[in-house]
Amino acid sequence: MRSDISLPFSIAAAFLLAKVAAECTQFSTNSSTAARYNFYRFYDARNLYNSSKKSAVSESSAQSKTFSTVPWSTGWDARSSFKPAFTAQTLDMQYTPAGVFIRNNTQASQDFSTYISLYTTRLPNGTQQTAALDYAEYNVTHASIRILARVRGASGAVAGFFTYHNDTTESDIEMLTRDPSTQVRYSNQPTEDPQTNEPISGSTFNVSLASQRSTSDWNVHRLDWVQGRSVWYVNDAQAASSEVNVPDTASRITLNLWSNGGNFSGEMGIGDEAWFDVQWIALFFNVTSSPDPQGGGTVCSAEFTPGTSKPPSDQ
Ligand SMILES: *[C@@H]1O[C@H](CO)[C@@H](O)[C@H](O)[C@H]1NC(C)=O
Ligand SMILES: *[C@@H]1O[C@H](CO)[C@@H](O)[C@H](O)[C@H]1NC(C)=O
Ligand SMILES: *[C@@H]1O[C@H](CO)[C@@H](O)[C@H](O)[C@H]1NC(C)=O
Ligand SMILES: *[C@@H]1O[C@H](CO)[C@@H](O)[C@H](O)[C@H]1NC(C)=O
Ligand SMILES: *[C@@H]1O[C@H](CO)[C@@H](O)[C@H](O)[C@H]1NC(C)=O
Ligand SMILES: *[C@@H]1O[C@H](CO)[C@@H](O)[C@H](O)[C@H]1NC(C)=O
Ligand SMILES: *[C@@H]1O[C@H](CO)[C@@H](O)[C@H](O)[C@H]1NC(C)=O
Ligand SMILES: *[C@@H]1O[C@H](CO)[C@@H](O)[C@H](O)[C@H]1NC(C)=O
Ligand SMILES: *[C@@H]1O[C@H](CO)[C@@H](O)[C@H](O)[C@H]1NC(C)=O
Numbered sequence: 001m002r003s004d005i006s007l008p009f010s011i012a013a014a015f016l017l018a019k020v021a022a023e024c025t026q027f028s029t030n031s032s033t034a035a036r037y038n039f040y041r042f043y044d045a046r047n048l049y050n051s052s053k054k055s056a057v058s059e060s061s062a063q064s065k066t067f068s069t070v071p072w073s074t075g076w077d078a079r080s081s082f083k084p085a086f087t088a089q090t091l092d093m094q095y096t097p098a099g100v101f102i103r104n105n106t107q108a109s110q111d112f113s114t115y116i117s118l119y120t121t122r123l124p125n126g127t128q129q130t131a132a133l134d135y136a137e138y139n140v141t142h143a144s145i146r147i148l149a150r151v152r153g154a155s156g157a158v159a160g161f162f163t164y165h166n167d168t169t170e171s172d173i174e175m176l177t178r179d180p181s182t183q184v185r186y187s188n189q190p191t192e193d194p195q196t197n198e199p200i201s202g203s204t205f206n207v208s209l210a211s212q213r214s215t216s217d218w219n220v221h222r223l224d225w226v227q228g229r230s231v232w233y234v235n236d237a238q239a240a241s242s243e244v245n246v247p248d249t250a251s252r253i254t255l256n257l258w259s260n261g262g263n264f265s266g267e268m269g270i271g272d273e274a275w276f277d278v279q280w281i282a283l284f285f286n287v288t289s290s291p292d293p294q295g296g297g298t299v300c301s302a303e304f305t306p307g308t309s310k311p312p313s314d315q
Contacts, residue, residue, distance in 0.1 A: 025297035046112035099131030132256035153274025
């Protein structure tokens with residue numbers, strides 16, 4: 001089956017798309033972080049109310065699954081927890097599953113009728129209501145994580161898509177509503193020396209989106225975490241690369257929208273709101289106990305699977 005991937009482009013693409021999940025045992029990426037991954041998950045929120053599909057999980061095998069259902073019922077936990085303010089200058093945060101929901105697309109589009117939304121607001125009593133989805137099926141050792149998303153709303157919120165082991169073993173994509181709308185931040189934590197608070201060179205980057213795009217447009221944001229290297233991409237173009245503080249421990253993948261009123265996030269006014277909207281999430285990854293495919297395994301190109309398309313043109 002290995003020879004399938006050397007078919008001419010158009011035949012191979014159609015062929016692999018048709019049978020991607022069932023028979024692939026590894027997924028290869030091909031950019032500057034080219035690698036192979038043993039697992040693939042695709043969470044598709046674009047047409048959640050379409051009733052034609054009998055099952056929400058299609059083309060399923062242990063290593064590869066495609067979901068057309070809400071992620072929090074299929075491998076992700078919508079976080080429910082209280083995080084008290086860590087200084088007198090910051091705010092309590094209340095993570096609530098009610099802040100993660102399905103929305104109907106009201107823009108004319110052939111591509112999608114629904115998406116999921118993470119929501120944050122500053123409550124009348126001053127607490128910040130926040131939202132997070134934690135990937136619960138596996139912790140990952142290396143990964144290529146991709147999301148078609150946009151961020152909008154009042155200044156003071158942080159939308160994050162990241163790997164997390166602890167506060168010093170963490171690799172982030174972050175979009176801040178107080179930043180210019182063209183800006184994305186990438187970081188391998190820690191970004192400051194814990195003793196001196198001096199910035200750690202090469203651990204964090206501010207990047208401007210190309211060609212007048214905004215973080216409030218739908219863009220494909222991607223982080224590749226491989227041995228000794230983190231590379232970030234927007235819409236298939238490499239945006240930053242780092243070999244500093246690259247995580248080396250199994251980590252959870254999380255998607256969140258928060259504010260604690262502190263210097264990093266900024267502070268929302270009472271009643272202010274922001275949204276982190278998501279059409280799909282694609283995860284290619286290894287886990288601590290990755291199976292080593294025996295002879296006969298099929299390596300498929302990650303770049304042909306759902307979740308690697310360019311963003312739709314904006315309406
Ligand atoms: C990655 O693979 C896709 C599909 O074959 C191709 O279109 C693209 O040009 C490749 N990119 C690189 C950097 O090789
Ligand atoms: C799902 O429904 C929407 C509108 O209801 C439609 O535009 C879209 O083509 C459908 N998608 C699929 C995959 O059936
Ligand atoms: C979203 O669309 C679905 C299916 O078309 C419909 O049942 C539902 O009421 C809509 N929800 C809202 C909030 O408009
Ligand atoms: C603030 O209001 C929220 C929502 O009603 C509630 O869950 C939370 O406990 C309140 N916090 C305080 C400090 O009263
Ligand atoms: C992932 O790691 C966290 C933190 O160590 C742990 O609590 C959790 O059980 C792990 N999850 C899985 C699926 O291994
Ligand atoms: C985070 O985890 C790494 C790897 O296990 C460990 O070396 C480091 O001490 C931890 N950092 C903190 C702040 O706990
Ligand atoms: C990114 O931008 C923020 C806000 O302008 C600034 O405080 C921070 O130092 C910048 N980071 C880098 C690495 O340039
Ligand atoms: C936030 O910024 C202010 C003003 O620059 C500074 O005094 C304060 O120490 C900072 N707070 C934290 C938690 O870094
Ligand atoms: C994932 O694991 C396979 C072996 O199971 C290995 O060949 C591959 O290099 C690993 N990928 C990364 C990015 O570490």
